[in-house]
Amino acid sequence: MSQKPIDLIVQALQQKKIPFKPEGETRGSIEVDKSKLVETAKALKEIGFDHVKSVTGTDYPDQSRIQLVYHVSSYDIQLSRVIVALKTWTSYKEMSVPSLLPVWGSVWTGERETYEMLGVTFEGNPDMRRLFLPEDFEGVYPLRKSFKIRTEGLFVDKSS
Amino acid sequence: MEIDVVPISGELNVGPQHPGSGHMRIFVKLNGDIIEDAEIDPGYVHRAVEKLGENRNYMHLIPLVERPAILDSINMNLGYILAVEKILNVDVPERAQYLRSFSAEISRIASHLYGMGILAIFIGHSTGFMWGFGDREVWVQILEVLTGARITNSYIIPGGVRRDLTPTVVEMTKKAISYMRKKMKDWERIFLNNPNIKARLQDVGIMTREQAIDWGAAGPNLRGSGVYYDARKAEPYGAYSKLDFEIPVYKEGDGYARTLVRFEEIEQSLRILEQIIKDIPEGQILSDRFFKQIPPTRLKKWWEGQKRIVLPGYYASFRPPKGEAISRVEAGRGELVYYVVSDGSAKPYRLRMITPSYRAIYVMKNLLKGARYADLVSIYGSLDYFPPEADR
Numbered sequence: 022m023s024q025k026p027i028d029l030i031v032q033a034l035q036q037k038k039i040p041f042k043p044e045g046e047t048r049g050s051i052e053v054d055k056s057k058l059v060e061t062a063k064a065l066k067e068i069g070f071d072h073v074k075s076v077t078g079t080d081y082p083d084q085s086r087i088q089l090v091y092h093v094s095s096y097d098i099q100l101s102r103v104i105v106a107l108k109t110w111t112s113y114k115e116m117s118v119p120s121l122l123p124v125w126g127s128v129w130t131g132e133r134e135t136y137e138m139l140g141v142t143f144e145g146n147p148d149m150r151r152l153f154l155p156e157d158f159e160g161v162y163p164l165r166k167s168f169k170i171r172t173e174g175l176f177v178d179k180s181s
Numbered sequence: 182m183e184i185d186v187v188p189i190s191g192e193l194n195v196g197p198q199h200p201g202s203g204h205m206r207i208f209v210k211l212n213g214d215i216i217e218d219a220e221i222d223p224g225y226v227h228r229a230v231e232k233l234g235e236n237r238n239y240m241h242l243i244p245l246v247e248r249p250a251i252l253d254s255i256n257m258n259l260g261y262i263l264a265v266e267k268i269l270n271v272d273v274p275e276r277a278q279y280l281r282s283f284s285a286e287i288s289r290i291a292s293h294l295y296g297m298g299i300l301a302i303f304i305g306h307s308t309g310f311m312w313g314f315g316d317r318e319v320w321v322q323i324l325e326v327l328t329g330a331r332i333t334n335s336y337i338i339p340g341g342v343r344r345d346l347t348p349t350v351v352e353m354t355k356k357a358i359s360y361m362r363k364k365m366k367d368w369e370r371i372f373l374n375n376p377n378i379k380a381r382l383q384d385v386g387i388m389t390r391e392q393a394i395d396w397g398a399a400g401p402n403l404r405g406s407g408v409y410y411d412a413r414k415a416e417p418y419g420a421y422s423k424l425d426f427e428i429p430v431y432k433e434g435d436g437y438a439r440t441l442v443r444f445e446e447i448e449q450s451l452r453i454l455e456q457i458i459k460d461i462p463e464g465q466i467l468s469d470r471f472f473k474q475i476p477p478t479r480l481k482k483w484w485e486g487q488k489r490i491v492l493p494g495y496y497a498s499f500r501p502p503k504g505e506a507i508s509r510v511e512a513g514r515g516e517l518v519y520y521v522v523s524d525g526s527a528k529p530y531r532l533r534m535i536t537p538s539y540r541a542i543y544v545m546k547n548l549l550k551g552a553r554y555a556d557l558v559s560i561y562g563s564l565d566y567f568p569p570e571a572d573r
Binding site: 047048071073079090092098102104106127130131138155170 | 222223224227229231232233235236394395396397403408409410415416507509516518520522530531533535539540542543572
């Protein structure tokens with residue numbers, strides 16, 4: 022095939038007016054507002070991206086917000102070479118984003134984990150319960166930067 | 182055959198100490214012996230690699246990231262290094278690429294034998310369990326001679342690998358390949374063509390092609406459902422673009438198809454190993470950029486003497502540029518994804534690892550619904566699910 026898969030995606034997304042940023046031949050990213058998240062996800066699914074590899078939340082305490090990255094890819098032979106990062110932000114004040122579970126079933130585990138580790142609520146996901154943490158876990162969400170690991174410092178004088 | 186279901190509902194905890202659950206609890210709602218709903222509760226072995234990753238230097242993370250699946254540690258190691266290399270922008274010498282594929286394939290065979298052994302003991306086939314672990318030992322010993330550690334190898338480092346191939350390793354691998362070829366026939370006779378195994382696995386836990394795609398299954402589970410996808414073909418890393426191998430795919434989508442896929446992948450891995458032994462080029466095993474930083478006295482003692490790399494001092498605390506990288510490798514159980522965000526400091530700002538077993542949580546939850554209680558262990562075993570890998 023003469024045309025690279027990334028070019029096809031760029032064309033298809035331009036028609037739908039989605040801001041796609043290609044990064045090399047097999048990677049690309051889209052950054053959208055969270056109100057447009059479901060819409061963008063549906064557009065990606067129409068092109069042929071059929072599963073989400075990971076849902077990642079990254080805490081940025083200096084900006085008081087959390088970035089969510091959905092790594093979307095496909096099991097189609099041509100499209101499978103490309104991974105698209107669908108990015109969105111949510112602020113500390115309003116910790117909720119619409120769930121993508123109706124679009125991709127494969128976000129189930131990732132959304133549940135992001136909820137318990139970072140405290141982002143996914144509206145529309147019926148399983149917003151803890152998955153990995155113990156039931157009686159207390160304190161801030163563990164993957165926030167404000168969560169400090171307690172060390173015993175047996176051989177170190179200063180406490181870290 | 183008519184099945185009479187006694188309509189008695191009940192709830193049952195499988196695990197966390199159940200022999201069929203590993204370190205995991207499965208909470209099943211039963212109706213008669215049909216599972217109506219299954220709640221999977223991993224987290225009993227949570228070791229928080231992602232959080233610890235934000236508190237360690239890149240180099241110090243290598244032994245940590247391979248812990249979640251110690252039986253497949255080379256692949257866990259490789260995936261992480263590929264992501265770090267993308268951020269660092271390092272070139273890897275050809276010989277190191279071949280050595281990476283070499284160790285990864287040995288690790289894959291060992292991982293599949295482990296998986297088949299566990300499946301065998303789950304469904305009451307003790308011979309399969311002992312054979313699986315016995316045959317695995319052969320490959321573990323090769324890795325031991327090659328890398329210096331039995332299971333947590335920490336063999337692959339940014340820019341290359343730690344040790345060169347020695348004539349002993351080549352000799353051992355040749356012996357192991359012919360041993361495994363002979364043993365595969367035995368496996369086929371006693372395990373795959375065993376009527377009991379067939380009865381327990383065929384038409385159990387059927388996952389259609391559409392379901393596998395929607396639930397985001399990975400690896401042999403996905404290929405057992407008729408999807409032709411393998412990270413080694415989709416995005417070749419190591420030396421895979423130069424090697425000739427096939428991807429076994431089965432359409433049935435039941436537990437038996439998943440086992441067959443794994444079995445045939447062992448054969449393909451043996452083929453790859455043969456090719457690597459034949460074709461491996463001469464040359465460096467560490468990128469020039471790092472090789473030049475090793476002091477000459479150390480080079481003389483270790484590299485010229487024993488063909489080993491002693492890490493240059495810069496390694497412990499290198500600071501990669503700002504950026505992010507996502508890498509994928511095909512580990513034994515399926516696709517393994519690492520997402521690393523760097524903010525320019527010596528520690529990763531965010532390390533995300535998506536292991537194949539993590540993606541199997543949702544698959545297993547869905548497959549268990551509507552299955553018979555006796556099939557719980559068959560479905561569990563046939564997915565090759567490894568709890569510590571799932572909750573990382």
